[in-house]
Amino acid sequence: MKQLPALSVFIALFCAVLPAPTFAADTDPRQFVEMAPEARATLRAEMLDNQLALHQIIGALAEGKYAEAAAIAEKELGIGAMGKHRKLPSNARPGMYMTDEMHAIGRASHVAASDFAKVATAGNPATALNALQGITGTCVACHRSYRTQ
Numbered sequence: 001m002k003q004l005p006a007l008s009v010f011i012a013l014f015c016a017v018l019p020a021p022t023f024a025a026d027t028d029p030r031q032f033v034e035m036a037p038e039a040r041a042t043l044r045a046e047m048l049d050n051q052l053a054l055h056q057i058i059g060a061l062a063e064g065k066y067a068e069a070a071a072i073a074e075k076e077l078g079i080g081a082m083g084k085h086r087k088l089p090s091n092a093r094p095g096m097y098m099t100d101e102m103h104a105i106g107r108a109s110h111v112a113a114s115d116f117a118k119v120a121t122a123g124n125p126a127t128a129l130n131a132l133q134g135i136t137g138t139c140v141a142c143h144r145s146y147r148t149q
C-alpha cells in the first residue's frame, strides 16, 4: 500500500515530461480528405449551423421545452436536412469528396437527430439526453476520424 503514492508521483512526473499530443499534419492519425475550397466553405458553414442547432437544442431541453428541442433537431439536423447542397455545383458539394465511411457517419448523424426528435417529444430528460448523445456521438466520430486540412 505504501508504494502506491510513490508510484502515482512517478507516473505524474513521467507524464509531465512527455510531450503534449500534437496534431501536426504528418502525425495526425485522422484520414485526410481533400476537398475543393468551395466544398470546404460549404461544409464549414453547415458545421457552424450544426453547432448553433446543438446549442439551441440544449437550451430548449434545459428549459423543459421538449417539443421545441425536437423541432429544432428535426428541422436543422434531421433526415429532412439531408441533401441540402444538391443544387450547388459539384465542386461546392462536400459530399462529392467524402469517402463512403465518412458519408455513412454523415447519414448516421441525420438519422440520430430524427431519432432524438421522436424520443424527446415524450418529455423524459434521461432518454432525451441519451438520444442527444446519439447525435453528438456522430459529431465526435467524424471529427476524430477525418480532417480536411
Ligand code: HEC
Pocket: 040, 043, 044, 047, 048, 050, 051, 054, 077, 102, 103, 105, 106, 109, 135, 136, 138, 139, 140, 142, 143, 146, 147, 148, 149
Ligand atoms: C460526416 C462528418 C462530420 C460530421 C457528422 C460532423 N462534422 Fe463537423 N466538421 C467536419 C469536418 C470535415 C470539419 C472541418 C471542415 C474544414 O475546416 O475544412 C468540421 C468542422 C466543424 C466545425 C468547425 C467549423 C469552422 O470551420 O469554423 C464545427 C463547429 C463543427 N464541425 C460542428 C459539428 C457538430 C456540432 C456536429 C454534429 C451535430 C458535426 N460537426 C458533425 C465533419 C463532420
